[in-house]
Amino acid sequence: MDPVLPSGNKMHEKKISSLLAERRVRRCLACGTEDIKPGRRYCSRQCRQKLMWVLSLSKGLLQTLNTRYATFSFTEHCVALDVMPTWSNGISRFVYERKSGYPPANALKELVLEAGKEWYEKRSRRISRSFASQSILQEKVEQSINPNSIMPNTNRIPRLSADQKKALRHLSINMDNLVFGDYVREIRKAYRGMAKVYHPDKGGDGERFKEINRAHELMIQWTRDPKFQSNSALPGCWSYNGYRNRWSPPLWH
Ligand SMILES: [Zn+2]
Structure with a gap:
């Protein structure tokens, strides 16, 4: 049975996972077309640039809304911008319909302009900037969305050369132990342990x-x-990180 795609406003019932994730087909990260050359992430340079332009346009709105983290995703039927502001763990969802043949970038542009217009309308009623932002977000809060789903993975991993990765294996060090701890101590400890076994004086190789x-x-x-x-x-x-004011493309599998 084909998976039923959420459409229109009903799609808040579940976190939109892009078609890309659902069907494991290689698709353009910007428009979702399957017409994509092997090894490429986008169908064309223009397609990538168009979405980049709209994503950078969205930064003005995201900063006005005091965004901590945000995500942008799309299905065949609509695009969605999920926003987590600095002052709350709640997530507000902005949705815009994708008319047939309408690329996600165009729909996102309409979404951003519409949200911006709403904000200015509130402002024109002499509502303060921050209250205008709060009230827009509150109207769109979706309790069903798990905040963790839009927080970026904050795990950091050591950036190592191929030789250094090999060195870790020789010393039997787990990369996780080099993240926040006292890594010099960790490396010396592993070295001493291995030396005990492999030192020639002790009959090692x-x-x-x-x-x-x-x-x-x-x-x-x-x-x-x-x-x-x-x-x-x-x-x-x-995914958008408000601290860096930067958009990152989806993880590539
Ligand atoms: Zn494309």
Whole structure:
């Protein structure tokens, strides 16, 4: 049986997962078309640029609404902008219908302009800026949306070269132990443990011991200027981080 796609205003019943996630078909991240070359994330440069332009247009609205995090997703029938403001853990959903053949970027543009117009109407009734923002968001709160679904993954992982990754394996260090802790201590501890087993004086393998020493040296070098990569992307939707005022594309599988 085909999955029933949520349509129109009924779609708040579940978090919109893009068609991309539902069918595991490679689709353009900006418009959803399946007409996409292997290894590409977008059907064309113009398509990507069009969505980028509208996403940057949306930043004005998102900042006005004091947005902490937001996501942008679309189905065949509509686009949705989910907003979590700095002053609440609630999520407000802005939805706009996709007329047939209407790319998500166009629908998002209409959505942003409409929300902006609503905000200005409230302002013209001498409502303060922040109250205008709060009242718009309150009208659109969707209790059914789990706040965690729009918070970016704040896990950070060490940014390591291929040699450094190999070094971790030689020392039997789990990458998770290099995230927030005292990683110099962690590396030395692992090194001492391995040395106990592989030191030639203790009957260990000389070649293996040399490798362990090289691995230790490499990892100590990393700790002098440790670099991390943080993963702010979400699967199936575009994500916005208000602290950085930046949109990230969906996680690519
Ligand atoms: Zn496209």
